[in-house]
Amino acid sequence: MSDMNEVAPEVQKIVDELFANAHKAASTFSGFEKDKVEAIVKAVAEAAQDKAEFYAEWAVRETGFGNVADKHQKNLLNSIGLLDVLNVGDYVDPQVDDKKKIVSFPKPAGVVVALVPCTNPVTTIYYKALISLMTRNSVILCPHPAAKECCVHAAEYVAKIAERAGAPKGSIQVLTEPSIPLVNQLLQSDRTNVILATGGPAMVRAAYGSGNPAVGVGPGNVACYVDKTADIATAGGQVVFSNSFDHSLPCTCESVVVADKEISSQLKLAMTAAGAYFVAGEEEQKLRDFLFPEGIACVAAIGKSAEWMADKAGFSVPEGTKSLVVEIDEISIKDPVSKEKMFPVLGYITVDGVGQGIATALAMLELMGKGHSAVIHANDPAVVARYGAALPVCRIAVNTPGVVGSAGMTTNLTQGSVIGTGFFGRSSVDDNVGPKQLIQWTRVAYHKEPDVEMGDMGAALKTL
Structure with a gap:
């Protein structure tokens, strides 16, 4: 043998x-x-x-x-x-x-x-x-x-x-x-x-x-909380841009929108204007049947466009549709819309205030994505602080698309698309x-006593 x-x-x-x-x-x-x-x-x-x-x-x-x-x-x-x-x-x-x-x-x-x-x-x-x-x-x-x-x-x-x-x-x-x-x-x-x-x-x-x-x-599962204090038109456009970027292949793309109920109607309009299509009724069932046969994501749909997925599922969407949005009532391990998807489908859930928003984001991270990233749209620093203090992730993009914000393109985070997830995500690195x-x-270290001097180290290094 x-x-x-x-x-x-x-x-x-x-x-x-x-x-x-x-x-x-x-x-x-x-x-x-x-x-x-x-x-x-x-x-x-x-x-x-x-x-x-x-x-x-x-x-x-x-x-x-x-x-x-x-x-x-x-x-x-x-x-x-x-x-x-x-x-x-x-x-x-x-x-x-x-x-x-x-x-x-x-x-x-x-x-x-x-x-x-x-x-x-x-x-x-x-x-x-x-x-x-x-x-x-x-x-x-x-x-x-x-x-x-x-x-x-x-x-x-x-x-x-x-x-x-x-x-x-x-x-x-x-x-x-x-x-x-x-x-x-x-x-x-x-x-x-x-x-x-x-x-x-x-x-x-x-x-x-x-x-x-x-x-x-590690894997992502990006919760995007949109607070009632956010610039709703901007938030709606950024969410759709980010979720649809490269057909949602980057792990920093938003996975589920968590919308404050006070602005949910406005946000839906803003997202629709930016190219989102809210799928409901028979169309939603057709989409779920195609994308998640037996609850498992369809490999053929990975990295495909919203229009391609709708066509394969058997319904039509307006030309130029960038993201398909499915409204859900709760975050559940039984619902794959609650998880990272790698195609431009967004979950959408309405909550009553920042407390419920945080609880929803935490529920998503219990399913997958701990340590990775999250997004928040809010103009109240207290809301941002609560969100940041509560979530076990290593980066949160504020008022910017997750796909570029968490990768340091539009923020002062380390620029890079390799996203460390830290101890939360069983990784050794929490930075990009x-x-x-x-x-x-x-590190060459001299005695810290004040009377000990290094001499002209700059000149010494030039001799190397």
Whole structure:
């Protein structure tokens, strides 16, 4: 009988070659100074920008998920857009705290193994490649088989650009024929220094159970409370924009609208004006039968448009409809509308004030999504404070769409689409995952007695 842990020779050969290249590149890369790293990152970001629409179209064609326009925007934000918000020097240059007498040296992790989901494929390739380059790490990208072709092409493209700009060969590698045995070997190998885990719950748990350091994410289930003090017209438009963005594939999209009863009628009008269609009666039953056969979400509907879903369910909606809205009376484990859906269908529930709104959001998070994110529309700081104090999530977007607010695009949260869920969501990170999770610091600390001096540390660092 063969050993269950035995690795096929062809798999082991691929793994060995990947790690040999990656560690050689990481060793060389770790000695690069800021100016050289900046030039590499800039070249890759600009090249990725040039191909952003090309890869958006390819990703939609290959996977059938989402839409080209929104994927194009995501590709831009996660390529050239990163240069506006991330400073390479923060992850490469030593930092001196003269008051505390501590000198901190950033050290790269080494070899990063990065999982890439099929729902957001090329944008994840761009993001994880660039934050690895910024931090002088090498990265092995592991695409989902359903998005293999576009991911491999994009990864090989940015790898070529990086090497042409001066990055060590092997800084960016990709699995050209991804498989579970191969990915498991990479996750579990003691030659992996850190894992960036984005994908389904099974892969994230596998990363955490690998024995290696892992930075993982968790599922969302975004409650959006609209208070009576909100700007209702703005809130209605933002909710529909966010829920329908890339056909609701991002995990930060609103899942259920929790509306104060005093403004519910106005909010429905505002949402309808923005492209929402409230489904009721026979149409609702047809939609539920199609989307949730036996209570389980229809895989074929993932990342599809509202008009596509209505057509498949057997009813018509106005041209330009962006989101389908289903009114519910309660949050229930038996009702899949209460949960994250990954297609542009919104639950809608009416509540009597902020207390009921918080209770409803908490009920949603008990089903799934703890640690992830929530949204609130309110112009009363006391309402915002109550909501923030009560919810076990790591970020709440206020008066802005969740899809961009929780990802730091329209707020001052860390910009990034890899959403850490913290201890609430059984994750190790509560921030949006970025380059700071790919370095650690050696801190050189002097005695704190006032008469102990460091000397001219600035001059000393210039000698390195």
